[in-house]
Amino acid sequence: ASVALSCNFFGLKSIIFMTRDSYLKKPYRVNLMQLAKAIVYPSPSNATKCGRKLYKENPNHSGSLGIGMGEAMEFVRSSSKYRLALGCMSYYAALHQTIIGLETQAQLKSVNIKPDIMIACVGGGSNFVGFTAPFIGEKLKKKNKIRFLAVESANIPSLTKGTYKYDYQDYYGYTPMVKMLTLGHKFVPPQLHSGGLRYHGKTPILSLLVTKGVVEPHSIKQEDAFIANKIFYETEGVLAAPESGHAIAQTILEAKKAKRAKKTPAIIFCLSGNGFLDLAGYAKVFGLHTTELYHEKKSSNHE
Ligand SMILES: Cc1ncc(COP(=O)(O)O)c(C=O)c1O
Structure with a gap:
């Protein structure tokens, strides 16, 4: 989300390869990036050759940060107009966070x-x-x-x-x-x-x-x-x-x-x-109220 927001500040386009597991579990983080005009792909995605291969083998593949990085790298290599920004383990990410x-x-x-x-x-x-x-x-x-x-x-x-x-x-x-x-x-x-x-x-x-x-x-x-x-x-x-x-x-x-x-x-x-x-995630771990349960309860109350 920080990459998406920074790109938006500087008028750059951002394309994000987000781990499929996180993409599905954290939809509001996707929305946060979309609000900053980012294109967000659940990785493994259909947008790259390497991602397509894994996705075809297993459409429910949970992905990983390493797979997302690989997809971003393939994408960046496809045109001299693109630049890579790794969020999690690069020297520059560590340096910025000092x-x-x-x-x-x-x-x-x-x-x-x-x-x-x-x-x-x-x-x-x-x-x-x-x-x-x-x-x-x-x-x-x-x-x-x-x-x-x-x-x-x-x-x-x-x-x-x-x-x-x-x-x-x-x-x-x-x-x-x-x-x-x-x-x-x-x-x-x-x-x-x-x-x-x-x-x-x-x-x-x-x-x-x-x-x-x-x-x-x-x-x-x-x-x-x-x-x-x-x-x-x-x-x-x-x-x-x-x-x-x-x-x-x-x-x-x-x-x-x-x-x-x-x-x-x-x-x-x-x-x-x-x-x-x-x-x-909290609702799942602690068995809390969710919207589906709420609607179920509402309809049974009407009956
Ligand atoms: C809330 C939160 N804390 C910590 C981390 C891990 O950060 P790092 O990769 O810098 O170790 C992440 C990574 O996405 C995160 O979302």
């Missing part, structure tokens, strides 16, 4: 809080790197002793169970290889409400930091992320995205651990997105 870390740094300074633990969820890794990079820079210069916790989905365990090697960023092998912690570019993740975490690898800088022991890798199950988000909503009045719930669940675990040890660390987590566009 605005989050710089802002966090300034805000913490203004209230005189020094973080002990920093936590963010990880899809491709850009929001984690953006959030923590300014603080990691200080740690490497021995100016702080912060623990950095990168939290992935237990269903896509590239940080905790992946191999550190050169791999393609996309499913088809169109993009240059990068050295990263990966489950292999042919890995197709299971369907999840946390669609933004369904990526086979993690951005090279984060993979290196995990391999060097600067960042701790953790994984959280989706059901625990939803429970954590419900607690956060009930206590803070903010409904987080399912992806962000992985960071919140880890934050709750760390807070409980500290409480048992009678310690009071400053724990800062990144609230990477809101869940108000993901209410269908």
Whole structure:
């Protein structure tokens, strides 16, 4: 959605290949992009040769971020007029998101809080790197002793169970290889409400930091992320995205651990997105009222 919005600001046309699973589960995110005049394809799509092949084999294919990247790459290669923008694991996405870390740094300074633990969820890794990079820079210069916790989905365990090697960023092998912690570019993740975490690898800088022991890798199950988000909503009045719930669940675990040890660390987590566009997922997980049920009830009341 950010790419669509930015393109619209600058009068550029945007074509988005959105993971089919997310396209179907998060229709309002599609609408958000369409409002910014984007053309949005559910990937695998019929718009590219590589997408058509997978789609023909299985029209219910859930897709993956790696498949969407491959389709976008094929599209871009078809004309010199097109340019590629990868949202999730590229260096430029991580670099742009350092605005989050710089802002966090300034805000913490203004209230005189020094973080002990920093936590963010990880899809491709850009929001984690953006959030923590300014603080990691200080740690490497021995100016702080912060623990950095990168939290992935237990269903896509590239940080905790992946191999550190050169791999393609996309499913088809169109993009240059990068050295990263990966489950292999042919890995197709299971369907999840946390669609933004369904990526086979993690951005090279984060993979290196995990391999060097600067960042701790953790994984959280989706059901625990939803429970954590419900607690956060009930206590803070903010409904987080399912992806962000992985960071919140880890934050709750760390807070409980500290409480048992009678310690009071400053724990800062990144609230990477809101869940108000993901209410269908919440309804499904918690068995809540849906429009279909409402209409069913209405007609039975009339009878
Ligand atoms: C709400 C939310 N949080 C986190 C992520 C993962 O971000 P990254 O790929 O930067 O790790 C996503 C990805 O789409 C997301 O939608």
